[in-house]
Amino acid sequence: MDTSFSDAPTPLYRQLCDRVSALIHSGALRKGDKLASVREMARQQGMAQSTVLQAYRALEDRRLIEARPRSGYFVAVSAPAASKVARRAPALAVPAITTPPADSRSVDVSRLVEQVMSAAVDERFISFGAACPTDDLFPPERLRKAMSRALQQHADSLSHYPFAPGIRPLREVIARRALGMGCTLDPERILITNGCLESISLCLRAVTQPGDVVAIESPAYFGLLQIMESLGLRALEIPTHPRTGLSVPALQLALDTQPVKAVLLVPTLSNPLGSVMPLGARRELARLAREHDLPIIEDALYNDLCPRAEGRRAIKSFDTTGHVLLCSSYSKTVAPGLRLGWVEAGRWSSEVQRLKSTLSGGHTELLEWAMTELLDQVQHEPALRQLRATVAERMAQARASSSPTASRQAPA
Numbered sequence: 001m002d003t004s005f006s007d008a009p010t011p012l013y014r015q016l017c018d019r020v021s022a023l024i025h026s027g028a029l030r031k032g033d034k035l036a037s038v039r040e041m042a043r044q045q046g047m048a049q050s051t052v053l054q055a056y057r058a059l060e061d062r063r064l065i066e067a068r069p070r071s072g073y074f075v076a077v078s079a080p081a082a083s084k085v086a087r088r089a090p091a092l093a094v095p096a097i098t099t100p101p102a103d104s105r106s107v108d109v110s111r112l113v114e115q116v117m118s119a120a121v122d123e124r125f126i127s128f129g130a131a132c133p134t135d136d137l138f139p140p141e142r143l144r145k146a147m148s149r150a151l152q153q154h155a156d157s158l159s160h161y162p163f164a165p166g167i168r169p170l171r172e173v174i175a176r177r178a179l180g181m182g183c184t185l186d187p188e189r190i191l192i193t194n195g196c197l198e199s200i201s202l203c204l205r206a207v208t209q210p211g212d213v214v215a216i217e218s219p220a221y222f223g224l225l226q227i228m229e230s231l232g233l234r235a236l237e238i239p240t241h242p243r244t245g246l247s248v249p250a251l252q253l254a255l256d257t258q259p260v261k262a263v264l265l266v267p268t269l270s271n272p273l274g275s276v277m278p279l280g281a282r283r284e285l286a287r288l289a290r291e292h293d294l295p296i297i298e299d300a301l302y303n304d305l306c307p308r309a310e311g312r313r314a315i316k317s318f319d320t321t322g323h324v325l326l327c328s329s330y331s332k333t334v335a336p337g338l339r340l341g342w343v344e345a346g347r348w349s350s351e352v353q354r355l356k357s358t359l360s361g362g363h364t365e366l367l368e369w370a371m372t373e374l375l376d377q378v379q380h381e382p383a384l385r386q387l388r389a390t391v392a393e394r395m396a397q398a399r400a401s402s403s404p405t406a407s408r409q410a411p412a
């Protein structure tokens with residue numbers, strides 16, 4: 001086989017992708033055939049493993065091959081079906097998996113974020129910069145009642161200092177609700193925070209030192225990058241697919257070659273891609289964490305908004321060794337203004353709680369009482385279902401208005 005690709009203008013991974021694709025179309029590679037492992041193919045072709053991985057992911061995007069956990073890559077279609085796939089033009093092409101640099105980099109985003117944030121409040125622009133829910137998603141009467149009941153019943157909480165980890169009834173209701181993510185959490189280990197970002201910041205402090213490398217999705221939410229910048233951490237971007245999220249094989253490769261100290265990711269409805277990691281990949285990540293003794297910081301902020309129950313299940317639900325630090329908040333689902341989040345930091349729980357006490361003390365108990373009431377109300381579950389349906393409807397509208405047909409029909 002000719003392996004001299006270097007003079008051609010097409011990128012190496014595309015060349016490999018086209019070759020394998022041609023073999024599938026010709027029937028030389030048949031449905032169910034196993035492809036050479038990434039390592040083996042890299043050796044055969046004289047390419048970097050990351051290039052082979054990129055080619056395999058591109059073939060997955062074309063639905064020509066599929067990855068099976070711990071078994072490798074297999075041809076997913078027969079030759080006639082492959083030709084059919086090639087003829088079917090998608091309404092709006094799914095962007096390809098991202099191809100970030102292979103090395104870690106220091107993070108320097110705060111100036112850019114400042115510009116984006118000031119543009120976000122400028123009325124001349126439509127803000128795509130932050131995932132801020134609109135006011136109408138949260139019925140004010142429910143919030144007002146919960147706040148006034150908290151004030152009536154717990155005004156005395158204003159006259160003393162609140163202490164971490166937060167009031168026990170709220171930690172209990174959070175533990176009960178975590179069953180919806182497939183997790184059995186001990187309320188004793190849950191810590192109340194000022195929002196998901198504070199939870200993540202505490203976890204990063206607990207598991208890293210300045211200069212450490214943290215693997216993140218590519219692209220990642222700018223708020224996470226800002227925290228990393230403030231802590232002097234280096235970002236190792238892992239290729240991320242817009243549908244299935246962070247590539248676990250690419251992460252595995254990174255763990256073999258780079259000094260990764262932690263992984264930080266948003267497995268459900270990642271910001272900005274909106275990807276949802278399949279269950280198999282979540283299970284694999286928990287296994288990697290265990291085998292590499294690696295902390296995984298899971299941002300589960302959007303889990304409750306995912307329309308599919310499978311997408312609401314947390315990586316934490318597969319964690320048997322306390323390597324997953326689960327962070328979330330109610331900023332997107334109950335009341336953004338209460339700034340109320342939480343974290344269950346597994347084997348780093350005591351350290352995270354100590355950091356919280358040192359850095360910012362406890363949260364405001366009155367707000368914790370109001371949140372306990374909101375989460376415990378019988379209306380909470382129907383309200384959440386309604387919110388999911390509204391968000392899904394808005395997404396469908398956004399999709400329809402950005403499809404090629406819609407833009408062709410728009411008045412000139």
Ligand SMILES: Cc1ncc(COP(=O)(O)O)c(C=O)c1O
Nearest residue numbers: 131195196197221266271329331
């Ligand atoms: C992925 C992700 N994590 C965390 C946050 C911030 O969460 P909180 O407001 O609870 O701090 C956001 C906000 O947009 C987000 O998109």
